[in-house]
Amino acid sequence: MKTNLTAGMSRRTFIATSAGSAALLACPSILRAQNATIKVGMPTILSGRVAILGETASIGAKLAVDALNAAGGINGRQIELVIRDTKGKPDEAARITRELITTEGCQIILDGESSGGAFAVHEVVRDAETYCVHAISETSSLTADPANRAHWIFRAGRQGIHDAISGGLYASELAKTGATRWATCSPDYAYGRDTTAEFMEFLTMFAPEVQTVGETWPKLFQPDYTENITNIMNFAPDAVYTCIWGGDLVAFFDQASLYGLFDQFQTVAVNLGDLPVLAAIKNLPAGIHSGNRYHPDVPDTEANETWGENFEKGGKLPTNWGWQAYTGANFVIEALKATAGEVDRDKLAEATKGRTIDSPQGVDGTVTMRADDNTLIGYAIGYGKTISEEPYLTDFRPTPWDVIQEHEAEWKKRKNYA
């Protein structure tokens, strides 16, 4: 019979006492950790074709969080942003969100994923009943469709339907000057299809003389737009609408200018107003109509301009994603202030619902989280025209919010969303 090496104590006892003392010693640090930081999980896209989305969203969120932490945090507690790369894949977004909640201990999610991934994150936070603010997805149904709603989930970004109403109104002015034959060229996926349909719906509502003479649907990230461009030329429209975005829009513009497309008719390129796109297109043609996305002149206030300058210190030009993430982070911060740092889902939700916060991108300096469907209103929204030098976009015509909301309410009734 062999004797135990640890004389006087069996191995089992040794393990038990070690584990026990380790737990005992760790207790104070667990308590300290709980008092130390409030963790906010942020799944976003940091690699691949749309890496710029996550990079600028991260800068925006950090801008808000760093300012708060520098001012003392929430009753002395700092907010810790836990940013993770979803690579733009919905299944990855779901997995990462679950990990942020269960492994990292984030009880607040600031969702920086674009539409496909945002719906995946949405399902996870609904299941896990975790307080969440979507900052990037613009797909209207995320908050407009009652089937998607949960009282602890909010959207702090622009909504496709708002852009469609604003764009439709702006374009109806073009129709009055003779542009009645319209063609569309948008990416063939949910955002492209829905946004184009919504825009044309409102355009034809405000200007019934408008007719769609042709549609062409390139694939997302398609490198070669030649057949779409020649299709547009075959349609011979007076005006073209496109919601192609990002790098694709840069390529589309370069290829279209080879054919002299922009000399032949009016163009409404909703997403042209994105600063990275404007900066990339060499020889930007003048007179193209675009939405504002992020622009230092919309609204034309010092607060907005200063905000843009501070943002650039983070290393990138400000984008639509940047101001949306900044706004989302601020809603989280204001809710935490209202609950004095208590990270309780229902209390945070109550503190966010219907709240108005200061915002450099708000029409009157503020934005509001509308109470009936937990989505953002009051942000500056309008259309303008390009010029070939900085600031590239000018002649902005903002759309008043009462007009937008009136048409939005009717649209909801038509879709049985009310």
Next chain:
Amino acid sequence: MLDLTALATCFTSSSCLVMQTSTGVIIGMLLFLVASGVTLIFGVLHVVNFAHGAFYMIGAYTAYTAYGATGSYFAAVIVGTLTAALVGVLFERLAISRVYKENLLMQVLVCYAFVLICDDLVKIIWGSEYLAMGIPDEFRVPPLRLVGGVVPVFYVFLIATAALVAILSLVLIRYTRFGKIVQAAARNATMVSVLGIRVPIYFAALFGLGCGLAGMAGALAAPVRSMTPGMGLSVLIDSFIVTVIGGMGSIPGALLAALILGLTRSFGSIGFPLFVDGAMFMMMVAILVFRPQGLLGEKAVR
């Protein structure tokens, strides 16, 4: 979904016919240019270069930097081609040569790893913003008008270049000593090396050539395509469709396949706009089922 009247109308209108045919040829030749690298490498080395898209991307980005530094599009294209070729040779020597005889899955893994590394390196060096070279001044001219159709001058240049690439690669592989040695070595490396020929150098050179072609395609197309990390993926799939339909290893086959695909896309966007991609994939399936060696490929030697 199927708009035969629109298609018929187009066939009877000379301007539409010219426009769509020239569009089809443009798309086809660009496809061929991008796919030529894969075809060459597979045709001779029997290795599928799944990292092909990464070399296309390297060519585009280095050409962009060279264009910014020199202001010359042609210098930029040369820089893009040579950089991609050099990186290709290094990649072949350090990684691919070790998996020539391995399972195809191994080759895919090695290539995919390289693609991910390249994507991140590009993001670190050039950033994640969209970059565009812009059209060089030489090509900033109004498009040509032929019988009612519109053909941009820049695309005429690209078509001519693609045709030259096709002819030169064919000549290289079939009629030069280099080409004959590499083909022989790919079939039986031991015998060829016994003859005193340093086979690894030939393999590396050919792989570098294929990657150089990919880089050249990226550099040539840079004026009209935007650059982002990960841009290689969109050309990889198209390149494989062209290579499979044309016959893996046949350059004339790839050219034929690319033109057929280009014309399908062009006329398809009028006749069956929602099913163009579907039609392309169906052609690939049909080839794989009924003529697996491709349109002009050689039947596999058993």
